[in-house]
Amino acid sequence: MAGGSTAGTQPVTPDVTHSAVSWLRGRVRPGSLTRMSRLLIVHHTPSPNLQAMFEATLAGATDPEIEDVEVVRRPALAATPADVLAADGYLLGTPANLGYMSGALKVFFDVVYYPCLDATKGRPFGLYVHGDNDTTGAVRGVEAIVKGLGWRKVAEHVLVAGPPGKEALEACRELGATVAANLA
Numbered sequence: 001m002a003g004g005s006t007a008g009t010q011p012v013t014p015d016v017t018h019s020a021v022s023w024l025r026g027r028v029r030p031g032s033l034t035r036m037s038r039l040l041i042v043h044h045t046p047s048p049n050l051q052a053m054f055e056a057t058l059a060g061a062t063d064p065e066i067e068d069v070e071v072v073r074r075p076a077l078a079a080t081p082a083d084v085l086a087a088d089g090y091l092l093g094t095p096a097n098l099g100y101m102s103g104a105l106k107v108f109f110d111v112v113y114y115p116c117l118d119a120t121k122g123r124p125f126g127l128y129v130h131g132d133n134d135t136t137g138a139v140r141g142v143e144a145i146v147k148g149l150g151w152r153k154v155a156e157h158v159l160v161a162g163p164p165g166k167e168a169l170e171a172c173r174e175l176g177a178t179v180a181a182n183l184a
């Protein structure tokens with residue numbers, strides 16, 4: 001109708017900010033609207049042996065054959081609830097200390113548990129633990145907490161006593177790849 005109101009036919013301006021568009025561009029493949037999945041590695045790495053396990057796990061998680069998975073890593077004491085909420089799955093790495101997980105990984109759980117409890121149920125996780133001789137208590141501690149969070153175990157834990165040899169590092173690599181593949 002000539003002269004009528006056009007209020008209902010105005011083009012709709014997307015309600016997104018420039019920074020949100022930039023963020024989205026970084027998360028999608030060119031030519032695709034598929035959202036990248038994100039894998040968060042939370043680790044406490046106080047020694048060369050744990051560094052080797054971390055690097056092998058990271059190498060598996062970033063295997064070029066696994067597409068559409070972005071890997072973010074955080075030292076346990078630097079990881080935040082926002083990191084956990086923004087991820088789709090988790091890899092956890094810790095030494096066994098005094099019959100439990102490291103204090104650093106426990107602090108991580110203390111910080112993120114309630115803020116992330118509702119939103120992260122059912123998400124996949126994997127775990128590696130390094131100790132001198134007995135990782136039982138560390139595994140039990142982590143399992144109790146992730147059970148509370150409702151995270152889903154998608155790979156066998158990698159438990160290493162003493163210097164990690166070729167086989168142990170291959171197991172770490174496999175762990176990283178398996179958890180990442182569960183997100184792709």
Ligand SMILES: Cc1cc2nc3c(=O)[nH]c(=O)nc-3n(C[C@H](O)[C@H](O)[C@H](O)COP(=O)(O)O)c2cc1C
Pocket residue numbers: 046047048049050094095096097098099100130131132133134135162163
């Ligand atoms: C205070 C302390 C407590 C530890 N408790 C345990 C333990 O309960 N079980 C175990 O297997 N290793 C234990 N360890 C050994 C650490 O797990 C080990 O030092 C860590 O995984 C790093 O390994 P690396 O020093 O051989 O590189 C402990 C180490 C320290 C310093």
